[in-house]
Amino acid sequence: MIFVSHAIPINEPDQPHLDRAAVWDGLVLKANNALPFVPAMTACEVVDRLAPTVFDRDIEFRGQQFRERITLEEPHRVVFTRLSGPVLGTIANEIEGADDALSLRFSFALVVAGVLGGSEEEKSYAEGMTADYLKAVAATLGAVRRLAEEAGSESSSVPPIIPIGGHHV
Numbered sequence: 001m002i003f004v005s006h007a008i009p010i011n012e013p014d015q016p017h018l019d020r021a022a023v024w025d026g027l028v029l030k031a032n033n034a035l036p037f038v039p040a041m042t043a044c045e046v047v048d049r050l051a052p053t054v055f056d057r058d059i060e061f062r063g064q065q066f067r068e069r070i071t072l073e074e075p076h077r078v079v080f081t082r083l084s085g086p087v088l089g090t091i092a093n094e095i096e097g098a099d100d101a102l103s104l105r106f107s108f109a110l111v112v113a114g115v116l117g118g119s120e121e122e123k124s125y126a127e128g129m130t131a132d133y134l135k136a137v138a139a140t141l142g143a144v145r146r147l148a149e150e151a152g153s154e155s156s157s158v159p160p161i162i163p164i165g166g167h168h169v
Contacts, residue, residue, distance in 0.1 A: 001089070001127040005094060005107035008137055016145045020102060023095050024075045026144030030093070031070045031078050034059065037140045040132040056083065062132065086113045087125075093140075104141060106133050150163055 003031045010018050018026075030037040032055075033042045041127040043060035050056065053072040058065070066085030067089055072154035108129065115122045 002108070002110045002112070002122060002129065004126065004130050004133065005105060006130075006134060006137065007103040007105035008141070010095075010102040010104050010141060016148045018102070018141075018144060018148055020075060020095055020099060020108045022148050023102065023104065023141075025145055026140060026147065027093050027095070028072060029147075030140055030143075031055075031072065031080075032057075037143050038132075038136045039139055040135070062128070082110070085113070088113070104137060106137050108133065 010023055013082065026037075032046060034041050038061070041061050042057055042063075044057060045059075046055055046057045047067075048056040050069075053074070054069065056067060056069050058064075058067050064086050066087070067083045069081045069083055070078065071081070076095045078093045080093075082088045082090070084145050089108060091106070091108040091110075094105040094107070096105050111117075112122060112125050115125065
């Protein structure tokens, strides 16, 4: 099993200040359409809304097809559970810390089908996934900062989205 967890500070000098609500709204946008947030993802489509905070999506990541169940745990965590595909497990995006010291943690626990745990092949896959997720963390925060700048206020939330079915998430 591959387990990785990284947290990075949300607010950095010379960057737009983001509050918890802005980061949360960005994570919800990412859950609904990860393409602007995850460079290694080439397809993302919500295919079923099970509840206002639970939905399934089909993605293509690193050239592989997956179905994920997304669970929104407002205001602090989004959980992505891999339902099908060659790599199964759970990915979590979490907003941590006090409002004046927020961080964004991306964690994953994954099993690669047909690959022996602890093998060189698993270690190689883990290194690639870790690199991709560190890029995703940076891209996510960059996109949320751009949205906050476009909203015209350094501490405002990004605009809410209306997903498939017309229900606010």
